[in-house]
Amino acid sequence: MEITGFFTALIIGLVIGALGRLVVPGKQNIPIWLTLLIGVVAxxxxxxxxxxxxxxxxxxxxxxxxxxxxxxxAIGVAVFAGLYGRRRV
Known part of the structure; x- marks a missing residue:
């Protein structure tokens, strides 16, 4: 993978994380950086x-x-929202 492909993948991953968060119903009590990281991995x-x-x-x-x-x-956001919400109680 070339460097431009890597940066393109990162940018697309950030958008995917935001879309995943929009798909999950309700409020997710996770930081935006975690949502974006989940998007990149997803x-x-x-x-x-x-x-x-x-x-x-x-x-x-x-x-x-x-x-x-x-x-x-969406699956990643839902899982981490559940885990992060329980941890902060």
Missing amino acids: AFVGTLVAGAFGVDDTPGIDWIELLLQVGFA
């Missing part, structure tokens, strides 16, 4: 899973890959 995991299923490189926008990434981000 973007990489979603890309790996899409590659495993062979849907990572399609003509046009990779909608299935994007849905996988947002889904992983």
Whole structure:
């Protein structure tokens, strides 16, 4: 991966984290930096899973890959919101 690809992946990961947070209902009591970190990790995991299923490189926008990434981000936000909320009580 070239350096431009890495920075592009980071930026997309930040957007994915924000989308994942929007998908999860209710208020999440986690810091924004954690949401963004979850998004970056979810973007990489979603890309790996899409590659495993062979849907990572399609003509046009990779909608299935994007849905996988947002889904992983939503799961990550929900899990960490539950863990972080319990820890702070």
